[in-house]
Amino acid sequence: MLLTLIDGQEPAPNVLALAHSLDLPVEAVLHVTSDGADADDADDVAGHLTDELAKQGVATLHLIRHELLAGYAPEAFGEALAQLVAHLRPAAVLAAGTDRGTEIMAHAAARARLPLATNCVAVTGGDPWLLTRARGGGMLLEEAELTAPVKLATVAQGAAAPADAQAVDNCAVREFVPELLPELARTRVVERTAGRGGITLATAPVIVSGGRGVGSAEGYAVLEELAALLGGAVGCSRVATNNGWRPHSDQVGLTGTKVAPDLYIACGISGATQHWVGCTDSKAILAVNTDPEAPMVARATYAVIGDVHEVLPAVVAEIRARSS
């Protein structure tokens, strides 16, 4: 049996797809609290989930229920999962390679003293597992062997196309109550604040991104103008962040944000791998660069060879002219 961790409201399609490819019965696990109103919410969520899980070929949902699981407490979530693993002895546990999925799995792995392979894109079952994982945000692929009595892995975002799972009649709920020391809740969310909303790098359909070639903080004005015209957001390279031209929240790449807009306009960005892995999922890329040999130009869908500060104002003027 193989367990899949649900770290949000729904099972992640890529995790279920990879799980079903391994020819083992697939079960699911969700952390819920047994405390007050939270507990009612949890039962609602579980009710909705079982229908969805049955459609996805998952016949059992394990609910890990404990009052210390209210809100979010990474250590307690990890310890609880480790205890369920010791109890059920599944062949493997898979989770989505989200921040939270990875965090819970790493805590569980540390406590169960099991290895953990993160960001897997493919797995061949058996013993040991042969797997392929993304390194450096996808800069390289690593083929590795995973030897463990219970195999723990997270699935890279976007890996494995959703498979058509054989639906099952219904998904049964099993409860598991872990023994958690109150001390484990010392790492717990004490306050949550909502985001600012608006267009973010993660959701913008177009990103106008600038690097060293933009030349200065003021130089981004024309990128802002173009982004506003296109209903998009402004991004940047690490050089721009390090020079203090842009806030780090604008940075695209390995240690910034991974983006996937319809169009990524890379202005004065050379295309270092650490930047490239952040924008490679864009549907189309337009490079604006003075250097025709720049790697970004070679890999882009479209390119204009020229100075950002000549090309962008002309593009802005052209858009204005056509719309008036």
Added chain:
Amino acid sequence: MEILVCVKRVPAPGAKVPLSADSREIDTRHLGFTIGPHEECAVEEAVRLVAGHGGQVTVLAVGPPEAEEQLRYALAMGADRGVLVETGPAELDPEATAAAIAQAVHTVTDGAPPFDLVLFGDSSADAGHYQVGIRVAAELGLPIVGGIKGIEVGDGLRLRREVPDGAELYELPLPAAAAVREGLNLPRYPNLPGRLRARKASLRTIAFEPPVGGLRKLRLRQPADDRAETVLLGQGAAAAPAVVDVLEELGVV
């Protein structure tokens, strides 16, 4: 405050990541090395915290002898002491790395006050296992939160991180650990006095026989790059009409 920061020596490739002939490693003959940006922010934060609260910053790297270069960089940024856990050239699996760090912590704190705060990067820049910090914290019995973009020290530790729909705040009792992300601060470039001091500083070296972990790297491979030839839209301002044609075609204008 006694703060420990764990940093890893990683290659800094440019537009291509060259591989060795047997595809087992990155071919680093023509590459420079660095510490990852997350870890650079961890060092910067530690140096600032100690400037405000007193104490010392220790930086620790597990790796080959050459990792001395990265420790000296951190010392030049203002760290006080460097510890190199020498494990040879082969890349360690995350369990082995964590075991090496945990053991080194016991060795260097033997008799001395233990660390109040242990900082990690959220993930190492090359392997990106996202787990060494959590494993070390579990081994040392410390609470830890990852993805941290804000740190405040008072009676305890207030840690802030961004999540898809906003931000989360954690309060941990000290001693504690945190894995931080770039954006936490803007790391300084080491100045000349810093570099001189770092060159002279003595490093403590600890030998470690790493255990064999359960995750064994076999080989590396380049991801497929199946993008079509680039369509050149023209040169300079004259390309603007062609660009806007494309924007219209893509339906983004």
